Amino acid sequence: MTFDDKLNKIRLIAGKMMSCSAHDCDHVDRVYNLCLMLAKGQKVDLQVLEIAALLHDIGREAEHNDKTGKIDHAKVGAQMAEKILKDLGVDDEKIECVKECILSHRFRGKILPKSLEAKILFDADKLDTLGAIGIARSYVWVGKNNAKIYTDRDLNSYVNENIEGGVFGRIKDKTKHSPQIEFDLKFGKIKEKLFTKKAKKIATQRTKFYSDFLKRLEKEIKGKL
């Protein structure tokens, strides 16, 4: 079996394993494309990167269905990936590299990416939360969770009341959350957390686009536009 054959099999397996609302699969496609774009001209193991991009979120469903709040999709995903790749006869060394990428791709995770492949996957995944695509995904989240399109309240009091365990903690009541709160807490700071120069540049303009959108939204809602 050639590498391309294996990659196609992985793509199919990933598609089936993800809870697969259309967005999740589309997110994986976008992250995969962003990874290739960020990797251009860099010395990376493209095979590792491509596999990791396709499999990076396969642990999502387990995390989503977990009532204890203890399952981390990055950890579970890395274990799931190991099994899939062993069954396909992928080299142990490559499997370890893929696992490192998946384990360290979480924004809120404690394991930081070390290899360039892991850094690129981390960055690509975060870029998909910014810009027009980030805005679209945020409001999809609002729709799914019956959250708020807009909230006009003090961030500190909101965090005290509705976030458990500090700024990146658990949201107690999603119906009180909004993209603008999420932007202030997380999205607006993502660009500082990225690793690669190219991703930082893209993130800077995507962050500005998101921020400008929120400012306009507020003006419209307040009857100024």
Add this chain to the structure above:
Amino acid sequence: MTFDDKLNKIRLIAGKMMSCSAHDCDHVDRVYNLCLMLAKGQKVDLQVLEIAALLHDIGREAEHNDKTGKIDHAKVGAQMAEKILKDLGVDDEKIECVKECILSHRFRGKILPKSLEAKILFDADKLDTLGAIGIARSYVWVGKNNAKIYTDRDLNSYVNENIEGGVFGRIKDKTKHSPQIEFDLKFGKIKEKLFTKKAKKIATQRTKFYSDFLKRLEKEIKGKL
């Protein structure tokens, strides 16, 4: 009971009667504010306009829960409004004016607004589908209906395959629909359907903002930004 007392009662009744996901109530608030803004300097019956704005979507839940596809929220809403307003002792003449506003506020409806109050309500309601707020509401719809963030396909073939009974007909499979299809079919043309000069002006820049957003989204997804 003063008019303000009655209006407060109507506001409470409307809030309770709407399926009341937070967005529906927020939409009513925004439409109410837009109505006041569009009415400024115009000779209108503000009492009629305010009541109609608060009650214009109370038929939504009945339409939403109807399996036959025959219930029209504007028609049902006008009947519901009549009962509420009679119980509150509102003048028959005003009730008739409010009913006309509610009956004719639907974009796809066959009854066109005649009075200035009805025209303003129609315009205010449509403005809330454009601009940043329109974008946000569109992706909330995507989230609720598991539709697509982005689709890259020929509009005519899409309409033939997925819309029953012409361009403004019933969407057969919502998971294949996207805001960009909705924009091409409907939102992009709304500004031409509006009645008041002020609303047309606001709609023009809100339409451009929506269209620019979709162009940017496409570029991001295609890896150009």
